[in-house]
Amino acid sequence: MVPAKTSLLITTDNLDHGGVEEVIFNYAKLLDKEAFDVTVACLRPGTISAKIAAVPGVRLVHIATKSRILRLVRFAALARAVKADIVHNHACWYGHLAGTLSGAKNVETIHNMFSWFTWFERWHYGLYSLLAQTMIAVSDHVRRYTLDHIPLMNPSKLVVVRNGIPVERFRDVKADEELRRRHGIASGAPVIGFVGRLTFQKGVEHLIDAAALLAATHPEARILIVGEGDLWDDLQTRAADRPQVIFAGYQQEIPRYLAMFDVFILPSQFEGLPMSVLEAMAAGKPVVATAVGGTPEVVVDGVTGFLVEPKRADQLAERLSRLIGDPELRLRMGAAGRARVMSHFSAEGMVRATEAIYADLVAGRRRRAGQRTPG
Numbered sequence: 001m002v003p004a005k006t007s008l009l010i011t012t013d014n015l016d017h018g019g020v021e022e023v024i025f026n027y028a029k030l031l032d033k034e035a036f037d038v039t040v041a042c043l044r045p046g047t048i049s050a051k052i053a054a055v056p057g058v059r060l061v062h063i064a065t066k067s068r069i070l071r072l073v074r075f076a077a078l079a080r081a082v083k084a085d086i087v088h089n090h091a092c093w094y095g096h097l098a099g100t101l102s103g104a105k106n107v108e109t110i111h112n113m114f115s116w117f118t119w120f121e122r123w124h125y126g127l128y129s130l131l132a133q134t135m136i137a138v139s140d141h142v143r144r145y146t147l148d149h150i151p152l153m154n155p156s157k158l159v160v161v162r163n164g165i166p167v168e169r170f171r172d173v174k175a176d177e178e179l180r181r182r183h184g185i186a187s188g189a190p191v192i193g194f195v196g197r198l199t200f201q202k203g204v205e206h207l208i209d210a211a212a213l214l215a216a217t218h219p220e221a222r223i224l225i226v227g228e229g230d231l232w233d234d235l236q237t238r239a240a241d242r243p244q245v246i247f248a249g250y251q252q253e254i255p256r257y258l259a260m261f262d263v264f265i266l267p268s269q270f271e272g273l274p275m276s277v278l279e280a281m282a283a284g285k286p287v288v289a290t291a292v293g294g295t296p297e298v299v300v301d302g303v304t305g306f307l308v309e310p311k312r313a314d315q316l317a318e319r320l321s322r323l324i325g326d327p328e329l330r331l332r333m334g335a336a337g338r339a340r341v342m343s344h345f346s347a348e349g350m351v352r353a354t355e356a357i358y359a360d361l362v363a364g365r366r367r368r369a370g371q372r373t374p375g
Contacts, residue, residue, distance in 0.1 A: 006085045012092050043071065076101040096129070109136045136158075138162060171284075191262050193257060196227050204235055213313060213314060226250075269311070270292050272294055289307060
């Protein structure tokens with residue numbers, strides 16, 4: 001007898017470009033389709049939606065209503081329609097409620113520390129999480145923070161599955177002069193690259209301040225900021241007198257940009273486990289990043305890059321200057337970073353670990369179903 005497939009519903013708020021969205025895409029792409037029927041449901045489709053919709057064996061559903069009640073009704077109806085065994089929720093308030101109403105098991109991935117939550121929101125999230133059978137934290141730091149700051153969390157059901165990336169996508173991509181010409185960067189000029197949303201979290205203003213300090217030792221270096229976000233106008237104004245800072249806007253060719261960078265930088269105020277750092281390391285680039293959240297679980301200070309304190313433009317500039325002035329150090333750190341990502345942060349490893357969680361939940365559910373007696 002062929003075992004029944006597990007019906008999996010992945011729920012999320014947004015499928016535009018970002019780390020959470022890339023994680024969901026990797027799940028959709030790499031989950032074993034012989035074992036799982038996969039449906040992804042979102043409130044707001046975006047650039048990642050088309051990639052997910054193109055994955056064979058994956059169904060994509062857009063819950064298109066602004067009514068909170070109708071959203072819940074439609075999520076729950078979808079869970080019943082696909083006969084979901086498991087609802088895996090990512091940054092959405094409706095997943096666990098829909099799973100509970102449909103009789104599914106609930107899994108939640110916690111992608112960040114939610115340090116911006118108010119007292120009420122912390123309690124709300126804690127109560128909501130009681131509906132989950134398993135909570136996945138993307139780093140040890142996120143797990144510790146969640147247990148320390150979110151009420152009602154059960155440590156026995158909060159496990160760590162670190163984010164992973166498709167390493168092969170970033171390997172052996174050649175740098176090309178066309179991108180340099182596109183952004184007015186001279187051939188041979190050192191390029192320091194940032195990729196991410198332009199939000200308070202990412203701390204790009206401190207990178208812009210570091211640019212002024214770096215210009216004193218390396219005036220030829222260019223800082224290329226790839227991404228868009230709420231702070232676009234403010235950051236452009238801040239960098240108005242710093243011609244070495246270049247804004248590239250949103251780009252889809254991230255592997256090509258990473259190949260062009262000499263150093264990758266992430267000056268964040270807080271992080272869960274940053275996908276952009278994993279991608280840069282997979283591309284063989286040394287990383288300068290702030291020692292926040294799960295970043296120190298990825299970047300080994302002095303081995304794969306440098307860690308600095310948040311909001312310290314002087315430290316950013318000093319580490320960047322050291323790397324720009326030492327090509328051999330850049331190569332050595334880049335190679336060590338690539339090896340670390342391949343060993344510990346592959347998308348395949350992330351998905352296989354999660355599949356084991358699903359299997360345990362489904363086995364328990366089916367055992368209990370088999371113990372029921374009629375009447």
